[in-house]
Amino acid sequence: MTPKHSSALRPCPLCGSDKKERYIDGRFGLENITPINDPSSIEFAWLKAHWGDEGKAAPRFPYAKCTGCEMIYAEVFPNDATLGALYAGLADNMEMIDESARSKTQLGYAHPLKSGVPSGGRYLEIGPDIGMFVHELKSIATLNQSNFTGYSFVEPNTAAHQALNDLPVNKPISISSDLSVDNVEGPFSMAILIHVLDHLAKPQEMLEGIAQKMLPDGKIMIVTHNQHSLIARLMGKFWPAYHAQHPQLYNKKTLKTALVSAGFGNVKIKSTRNHINLGGLLQMIGEVVGLRNLRFGILGKIQIAIPLGNILAIAQREH
Numbered sequence: 321m322t323p324k325h326s327s328a329l330r331p332c333p334l335c336g337s338d339k340k341e342r343y344i345d346g347r348f349g350l351e352n353i354t355p356i357n358d359p360s361s362i363e364f365a366w367l368k369a370h371w372g373d374e375g376k377a378a379p380r381f382p383y384a385k386c387t388g389c390e391m392i393y394a395e396v397f398p399n400d401a402t403l404g405a406l407y408a409g410l411a412d413n414m415e416m417i418d419e420s421a422r423s424k425t426q427l428g429y430a431h432p433l434k435s436g437v438p439s440g441g442r443y444l445e446i447g448p449d450i451g452m453f454v455h456e457l458k459s460i461a462t463l464n465q466s467n468f469t470g471y472s473f474v475e476p477n478t479a480a481h482q483a484l485n486d487l488p489v490n491k492p493i494s495i496s497s498d499l500s501v502d503n504v505e506g507p508f509s510m511a512i513l514i515h516v517l518d519h520l521a522k523p524q525e526m527l528e529g530i531a532q533k534m535l536p537d538g539k540i541m542i543v544t545h546n547q548h549s550l551i552a553r554l555m556g557k558f559w560p561a562y563h564a565q566h567p568q569l570y571n572k573k574t575l576k577t578a579l580v581s582a583g584f585g586n587v588k589i590k591s592t593r594n595h596i597n598l599g600g601l602l603q604m605i606g607e608v609v610g611l612r613n614l615r616f617g618i619l620g621k622i623q624i625a626i627p628l629g630n631i632l633a634i635a636q637r638e639h
C-alpha cells in the first residue's frame with residue numbers, strides 16, 4: 321500500500337516538533353512525496369534523472385522553518401529505499417567523486433585542528449569519500465605526535481573503499497557502508513563530518529551515536545553550508561544549497577543547538593573563507609540571473625577569498 325502524503329511529513333529533525341511555517345517552496349512539483357516513493361512513477365524516474373543536477377534544473381523539496389528551534393528542513397523527504405536508489409544513480413559517476421574530493425582538498429579545513437588533535441581513541445570520519453581529509457590532516461605537524469588507535473570510516477559509496485583501505489596511516493582501518501555508527505568500532509577521540517550532516521535524514525541520531533562512543537574530551541569537527549551566510553541571503557531561494565539532497569540546512573545557531581543537545585560542549589563555530597576565481601563567482605551569479613557562457617578574460621583569473629557560505633564547528637564531548 322502506498323503511504324498517505326501526511327504520514328511522510330517529517331517532524332523537525334533537530335527538536336522533533338511538528339510546528340512549522342513554510343520557508344521556501346518546492347520546485348518541479350516536489351510537494352507530494354507519495355509518487356516519488358513509488359519506483360514505477362514518472363515522478364520517481366524524473367527525480368532519479370535529476371538528483372545530481374545543480375542550478376536551474378536542481379530538484380528541491382519544500383523547506384519549512386521550525387517555529388521552536390528555527391531549523392530549516394525539508395517538510396517531505398523520500399524513504400530510505402527511494403534515497404538509496406537516488407544516490408546509487410550518482411555513485412556510478414566517478415567523475416563526480418573526483419570533483420568533490422578535489423574541492424575538499426582546496427578548502428584547508430584541517431587548519432583549525434593545528435592547535436591539537438586528541439589522541440587515545442580511534443579517528444572516525446563519516447562520508448570521507450577517498451580519504452582526502454586524512455591526507456590533509458597528515459600534512460599538519462600535530463598529527464605526527466597524536467596517536468589514534470585506528471581509523472573508522474563510514475562511507476556508503478563502496479567505490480571509495482579501496483582508496484580508504486590503502487591510506488598510509490599504519491594503523492588498523494575499518495570501513496562500514498551503513499550510515500550509522502552503531503556497529504562501528506570505538507571509542508573515538510576525533511570525529512570528522514565534512515558536508516555530511518545536511519545530507520542525513522536523521523542527523524541527531526548520528527551525532528548522539530558519535531557522542532556515546534566518544535572518549536571524554538574527544539573532539540568533533542563539522543563543516544556544513546551556512547543558511548545565514550551573506551551569499552545565501554543575497555541569492556535567496558536561488559542559493560544552490562536549497563537542493564533535494566539537503567534534508568536540512570544549518571546556520572551557526574542551529575548547528576550549535578544540534579551539538580549541545582547531542583552531548584557536546586565548548587562549541588566554537590566560524591565561517592570558512594574559500595579562494596575562488598573571480599570568473600567562477602561571476603559565472604555563479606550569471607547562472608542565477610539567467611546569463612550563460614560569460615567570458616571575463618584576465619579579470620576572471622583574479623583570486624579572491626570570500627565566505628562561500630560554509631561554517632566549521634569544533635566541539636568537545638561533555639563528560
Ligand SMILES: [Zn+2]
Pocket residue numbers: 332333334335336337386387388389390391
Ligand atoms: Zn525544531
